[in-house]
Amino acid sequence: MSSTRTYLDHNATAPLRPEARAAMLDALDAVGNPSSVHAEGRKARAIVEEARERVADLLGVAPSQVVFTSGATEANCSVLRAGWGSILVSGIEHESVLAPARANGCDVIEIATDASGAVRVDAIAAALEKASARNSEPALLALQVANNETGVVQPVAAAAALAREWGDLVLHTDAVQAAGRIPLMFDELGVDTLSLSAHKLGGPKGVGALVLKDGLDIAPLVIGGGQERRRRAGTENVIGIAGFGAAASAAKQDLADMSRIAELRGRLEREALELAPGARVIGADAPRLPNTTCLALPGMAAETLVIRFDLAGIAISAGAACSSGKVGASTVLAAMGLPDELARSAIRVSLGWTTTEQDIAAFLAAWSAIAGSQQQHRAVA
Numbered sequence: 001m002s003s004t005r006t007y008l009d010h011n012a013t014a015p016l017r018p019e020a021r022a023a024m025l026d027a028l029d030a031v032g033n034p035s036s037v038h039a040e041g042r043k044a045r046a047i048v049e050e051a052r053e054r055v056a057d058l059l060g061v062a063p064s065q066v067v068f069t070s071g072a073t074e075a076n077c078s079v080l081r082a083g084w085g086s087i088l089v090s091g092i093e094h095e096s097v098l099a100p101a102r103a104n105g106c107d108v109i110e111i112a113t114d115a116s117g118a119v120r121v122d123a124i125a126a127a128l129e130k131a132s133a134r135n136s137e138p139a140l141l142a143l144q145v146a147n148n149e150t151g152v153v154q155p156v157a158a159a160a161a162l163a164r165e166w167g168d169l170v171l172h173t174d175a176v177q178a179a180g181r182i183p184l185m186f187d188e189l190g191v192d193t194l195s196l197s198a199h200k201l202g203g204p205k206g207v208g209a210l211v212l213k214d215g216l217d218i219a220p221l222v223i224g225g226g227q228e229r230r231r232r233a234g235t236e237n238v239i240g241i242a243g244f245g246a247a248a249s250a251a252k253q254d255l256a257d258m259s260r261i262a263e264l265r266g267r268l269e270r271e272a273l274e275l276a277p278g279a280r281v282i283g284a285d286a287p288r289l290p291n292t293t294c295l296a297l298p299g300m301a302a303e304t305l306v307i308r309f310d311l312a313g314i315a316i317s318a319g320a321a322c323s324s325g326k327v328g329a330s331t332v333l334a335a336m337g338l339p340d341e342l343a344r345s346a347i348r349v350s351l352g353w354t355t356t357e358q359d360i361a362a363f364l365a366a367w368s369a370i371a372g373s374q375q376q377h378r379a380v381a
Helices: 018-027 039-059 072-080 095-103 121-134 156-164 238-275 302-311 331-335 357-380
Strands: 066-069 086-090 107-111 139-142 169-174 193-197 208-212 280-282 292-296 346-350
Touching (some): 039 066, 039 208, 066 072, 072 139, 072 193, 072 208, 086 095, 095 169, 121 139, 121 156, 238 292, 238 357
Parallel strands (some): 086 107, 086 139, 139 169, 169 193
Antiparallel strands (some): 066 208, 193 208, 280 292
């Protein structure tokens, strides 16, 4: 095991930003309940509202549109479980979208995904036609901004333009991986609801947000109190929310750094393919987040690759962190129609605000050793 670790799993969780840590430490001294009217309560409330303004600023929305949650999973479930006649969804969505969609007992219509990992607008139109023919009740279209495993950016704004032609249709987007990595303006996306997660931005784990179009309300998933304008009951996580707000501001400022991250990702992919010509970058032909690469090395199981890299002191992933303990091919790659051998050999390498040239060099050194050992094994066989 290397004495120095290299962290290249930002899509699972980003290291805590110093700005978020400082904000959380300050919030520890706020003893009041943010729902209390006395001075201590007002101080806690001020922390929450300042953070709300910061998160709102990241997306260009009014603070009143931001509802704090325990994370993006809760935000997604709040929308998906709100009672729809039909739900239109693709197989590349995160499990926190797919699971509640399938558990609803309503008509779930799957949208086809092409081999590059992108959902096509004509496939969305076909799904809308099917939903209209089957059910006259309100429908929900769920389409992520960018995929957590491949980094492929989805045509959300185009889908929103199409959705507006259909009247009684709500468009939800999971923006967890895209926020802080590409510029995102809620109104430009044209969506009705959007989910965020603090820890993907460099904030703390266990806090997120649901952003609602002005004037839109859905039935709250958590009831029993008047917090968050009765949209989410329960005393707010003041410390986590403080860190979330600080991370959102820092992530927005760091958007200019994404060109550097893209260059590092480009070097990683270019040299990795030179070292192992049989390898493949999944989604390379589609627009992608600047920090994400899904790299397949046919002949080696993804789980084995993750372990080999871990022993070399490098943290990567074999897919979504929420399901990384499961055995089997990625559901995202399966939905793309990739051959099983390719899907089972794919790893995710995700860069972020802490990534350096040295980190990329460390990955490539380990990759060279691992790919080289595989080629030697094949030659002997």
